[in-house]
Amino acid sequence: MHGCQVFCSLRKAFEYISSARSSGRLWPARLIIDSEIPVGAGLGSSAAVAVSASAAYACVAGLEVAPELVSRAAFESEKLVHGNPSGVDNTVSSYGGFLLYRRGETPMPLDFGGLGDVVVVVIDTGVKRSTARAVRLFTERLHRLGGLGRELLEVAEGIIDEALRALRRGDAAGLGLLMDVAHGLLNAMGVSHVELEKAVQAARASGALGAKLTGAGMGGSAIALVEREKAPRVSEKLRELGLRVYEAALGARGVSVEHG
Template sequence: MVEDVSKSCRVFCNLRRSFEYIADGVLWPAKIVVDSEIPVGAGLGSSAAVAVSASAAYACVGGLDVTPELVSNAAYESEKLVHGTPSGVDNTVSAFGGFLLYRRGEGFEAIRVGSLSDVTLLVIDTGVTRSTAKAVSLFTSRLKRLGSIGQDLLRLAESIVEEALHTLRKGDAVRLGELMDVAHGLLNAMGVSHTELERAVHIARASGALGAKLTGAGMGGSAIALVEKERAAAVAENLRRLGFQVYSGALGVQGVSVTVLE
C-alpha cells in the first residue's frame, strides 16, 4: 500500500496526524517505508508501534532530536484517530521501553525490576480478530450489571497489580506466572476471553509455562506465556503444532532508537 499523505489520506490518516504533530502542522517531504511483522488486530499494539517508529523516522528527516517523549506524543495523536480515547499505554511502552506502570489519572511510572534473566515471554496469536471497542463495552456493561460484586472484582484486579509489582521488584518469575493465571481467570469471568484464547492458555500451561493470560482487549487476539528459557522452544512447538502463531518476546527491552545506515 502506497499513499501520499501530504495530499490526502485513506489508509494512513493516523500517521499523517503523527507527522503533523512532529512538523508542527506544516508537513515536509519524506518517503517512509513501513516493514512490520506485528500482526494487525491481534492485541499487540501494532498501530502504536508503527506510529512510534514512523514518527521517529519522520523526525529524523526533519533534523529533529528524536526523544521518547516526542515520538510518544506524536504516536498518541495517531492512536486517538485509531482508537478514539486510548490510554496511551501502547505508544508510551513502545517509545520508552522497559517496565512501566500506568494508572488512569496518575500517568506512567518506570518500574525497577529484579533479575528475570532465566525466563522469556511467548506471544501466542490465536488468529481471531477482535474489536477493542466491543471488548471494552462488554467489560464495562458487565461490570455495571454486577454492581457491588463488580467493584469487588475491580479491587481484586488492583490487588493483583500491586502483588505483581512486588513480585517484579523481587524478580520472582514463579510467583509472576501464578499471578498471570489469576489475572486471566478474572478476565475470563468478565467475559472478555475467547475459546481460542482459553485453548492457547491451557496448552501453554500444560506444556510447562509458568503462567499465561490473554493480552490486549481480549475476545480474540493474543495471549502471552511466561516460560523458562530452557522450556521455551518446546512450549512454542506444542502451540505451533496445534495451529497457533507463536513469537518469542523479551522482557524489559529498550524503546525507540535510531540507527543511521552508511
C-alpha cells in the same frame, strides 16, 4: 503527504510533531513501513508503527527524538484508530523496559533486578477482534455488576501491586501465578475467547509458569511466561494446535534512532 488515502491516522501523528516547530507546517517525507507484527492480534501493531513513523518523521526535520514526543504523537494516531485508547501501547513502545502505566499519569520506570532465565512466548490465535467492542463489553458488564464490579476492580489493582513486588524480588514463578489469576478475572468479565482459553491452557499444561490473554481480548493473542529451557517444548505444543508462536525478550528498549 498530499491527501490521505491510507494510514490516515499517521497524519495525525505528523501534525502533532509539526506543532513542535514554530511554523507548525507539515514537511514532505517518504516513509517505508516494514513491520512483522501481526495486525489485529492484540500486540499493539498500530502503536508500534505510529511510534516508529513518528520518530522517523521527526528525524527528517532534525528534531530530537524524545520518548515523550513520539509517544504523544503516536497517541494522536491511536485515537483515530481505536477511538478511546488507554495510551499504554504507544507509551511502552516509546519508552521500553518495564513501566507502571496508569492513564493520565506519567509512566514510571520500574526497578527490575531480573527474573532469571525466562522468556515471553507470544501466542497468536489468529482470531481478529475489535478493541472498541471488547472495551464496551467489559464496561457494560462492570456497570451491571454494581458494587461487585468495583470490588473486582480492587482485585485487579491488588494483582498489579503483587506483580510489582514479584518483579522487584525476581520471582518469576510468583509473577506467572498472578498472570493466571489475572486471566481468570478477564475471562469472568467476558473478554476471553475459546481460542484464547485453548492457548492459555495448553501453555500451562506444557510447562509455562503462567499465561494470560493480552490486549483487549475476545481474540487476538495470549502471552506465557516460560523458563527458557522449556520454551521450545511449550512452543511446539502450541504449534501442534495450529497456533502461531513468537518468542519475545523481557524489558526490550523503546524507540531509538540508528544512523546507517
